[in-house]
Amino acid sequence: MKKNNILIFIGFAAFLILAPVISPDQYITSVFVSFCIKIILLTGLNVILGFAGQMSMAHAGFYGLGAYTAGILAVKLSLPPLLALIAAPVAVALVAFVLGLPSLRLHGNYFGMATLGAGMVLYLVFGAARNITGGPNGLMGIPAFSLAGHPFSLKEIYLVIACFALLGLLCINNLSRSHMGFALRALSVSEDGAASVGIDAFRLKLSAFVVSGVFAGFAGGFQTFQSRFITPETFAFFPTVLMIIAIVLGGGGTQWGPVIGALLLTVADELLAVYPDLKPLILGSVFILIVLRFPGGIIGTLGTYMAQRQEKEDPAS
Amino acid sequence: MNGLFANTIIQVIFAGLTIGAVYSLVAVGFSIVYMGTRAINFMQGEYVMIGGVVAGSAYEVWNLPVPACLALAAGAGVLAGVISEAITVRWMRRPSPSGITVATVGLAVVLKAIVMIATDRKTFAFPPFTGDTPIKIGGAALLPQTLWNLGIVVAAAVLLTLFFRYTRAGVTIRASADDAETAKAMGVSLITTVRQSFILAAVLGTIAGASLTPITLISFNSGTLLGLKGFSAAVLGGLGNMYGALASGLIIGLVESIGAGFISSLYSNVIAFAVLLFVLFVKPAGILAKQQGWDHEKK
């Protein structure tokens, strides 16, 4: 089974790296850029939402915090792009830590409420603090990503983002097999149960939240340098809802769930661009259906189905 | 302090109470559904939008008198409550608070899309219930609609008290909020309880929408932010605490208005959420909540 997974991963990596390189279109490349940024974002959200079972509604805000941190440092303080990019996840990790410290100690819905409030505050401040963020007009004048004086083209920055997305997937794969992964899953099933076998729930949840923030920060930094123009609307409440929808659709707590979720969002964006009215309608309806009837998402549901069929074919096992 | 400045202060208070009344009704809606299900109903803001759109279009398209439009808005609330409960609770395979919460997020997305298509993205207006001749108080002007909105909040407080104290349905909701297991053991049908709480919350929301529309315009997009602010008020009052929610709505409205008038109109939207964060960090059971019934410390 493990071998199989490695093969899938290699196939997927080859596809991610090769497809835009072969294609002559800028368009295809920008679709893939968007796809990879979504993978990074959702992989991060999956850690806290899927593995730890904590409803984080600050993810678009974190994404924006990363994007604006990188952008502001590069524009206002003329920091080299690489430094600005690295500062983004650091800033988000700090905020996640400060936010998680009080809210993750509490039971129940508190964490969801606190992250909802934090996400809204971040989004609204991006629009209000126009002296540093450019306000609703957006932050302009972001330089192209460059290293040692070499400015990156769209394809080059794509390759960086794609490699990072793949790396992120590998990390999460390792994490889910590690002690922390098992502990997280135990936690999401029953916090009291987890505590009774000696798991420090609070520290674990806090680590998961900070890790998810680091991913969101990187996604934001990449977004800043690939589009070189950011506006607050990209980081509003609805994008958070879309991300949660994507995780639930793909399958929370699985390694490939975020990839499927990112793919679904990307496909929906492109397919439904000509039928704008239908996009929220279709995404929302499918989402409700999944939540009500197939809580495991696509991965989980298909997995269960396959397992059942296997059992029928091979009753001896 | 000169007279003009005093006028501004009074005016700012009026403005805060007008919108605060709407937040109150939204907040109490969150609390009622929370009592019934322990879930957060993200449809609450959309109920406000529906109330405004239904009242506004009944007025514009059929030229109905204002009371008839209000009745239609309330009726739409009943329908919206029944539908929300059916979709997010009844049809769920294994209803859980977080499952219901997530399902209401999806339902809000779908509902918004439907209203957007059905209304062709139009904005709707609705006349003040009793004219718009302002009442002069000193140099400040009070709109009759502000009095209506406050009156509705007071009426809601009285009616909800009676409902929770003296009707079977009300007592059931309270009982299941306090202890769902015992209530179940005593033969209370939780499904009916949950439906009633959704209907109640939705009707309060649509009435809030109909009383907001005279002071602004409503379109498919208006509900989400109002809902989230109302939610902040509900948390401030302590989720599940009815009177806390009603009072907190007015508080949030006032703080927001004072912020817009004297600090910065740009950051006024941030205030409600900053308050939410502050309360969660400092006193998570809500500043107006009694301490009982909350497992807010780590077990």
Added chain:
Amino acid sequence: MKTRTHIAIVIPVLIALLAGLAGSAVKVDAAGAPSQEPIRIGTLESVTGPPAYVGDKMKKGAELAVEEINNAGGINGRPIEWFFYDPAGDTETAVIQTRRLIDVNKVDAIVGGGSQSGIAIAMAQIAEETKTIFIATEGAREIVKPSDGKLRKYVFKATINDTEIAAKTLEYWKGQGVAKVGFLPDNTGFGQPALQAMEEQAPDHGITLFVETFDTSVTDLTPQLSKLAQEKPQAYFAWTASPAGVVFLKNAKQLGLSENAIIQNCFGFADERFMEQAGDAAIGTFVTAPKLPVYDELADSDPVKESAGKFVETYRAKFNEAPNLYAAESYDGIYLVAEAFKRAGSTEPDAVARELESLKDFSGAQGKFSFSSEKHDGLSASEAAVMKWDGTRFTFVE
């Protein structure tokens, strides 16, 4: 343990879908079987998301213009093939859709910048880099000329400049003896550049500005208005295209400000529906806008009377609703680019840009357009007018 085998099925299926997208762009308008190679025009307007109301009108205006031109035999006999996408108010989406128009649909021109100035600015960058003719239907000056750079060669604007609306309004106030003004711009890409324009010009007219910026989601502006009232201004001016403008009118009436001050809105409110919804509060208020709302009061010799009249008539016939300025902006955008294609006799971007720059006194639905190599925002200053709402319609004032 079996949960991973099926990924081998799911991922390729979804990827095949994604890969198939490149060629899957749906042709929205294929009216009139193309006997000749069509001219491809792409449009991005946000018909969903926050700017949906504006975007919807803009889409309808463009759709009407494309239909009219195709029914009249196209551009030099070549029909227009029209592609439309909805960025839903999101810049990130708009950037991808712009690349899709350019790379996949191979459009010869783009008309419409997503219904928000911020989006149009992002699109302008791409259009300039790829040498694609782009006519924005949004207001900000920075679309055609970045604040720190030089005029973009391939980017034009079918809307009036906020500087010209500001100039006209200030001039009118000066004539009315106004010295102090309470100014309320919204915090969007529409209101904020206007604030800059007003601050630059007001001193020249001997006018002092008192400013209160507000968010478009505002439901009550009485705190801001009564704060401004402390300065006793002789005019209040709101700059927004959102329903908050109605709140402004209602609150101004509530506070009795209209009794001794001018209440004025910018061209975002040259919209009958908004004015009707403000009810009594709107009567007697002023709007500074291009002449479209008062086209029937223009002199018969003014060609705009005919071009605007035709637009109002055909728009009503097709959509069964009153047109507004937003619809006129995209309608004019399509006609402008069609005229340039016609004169250039080709779709070669440099030639088309040259022809656009040489357009003079081109009469559209909003008024007369004149471009030059220094001026890519074509609607002339002379096309701005002050008008007054009398409860049922706008009347020409100055």
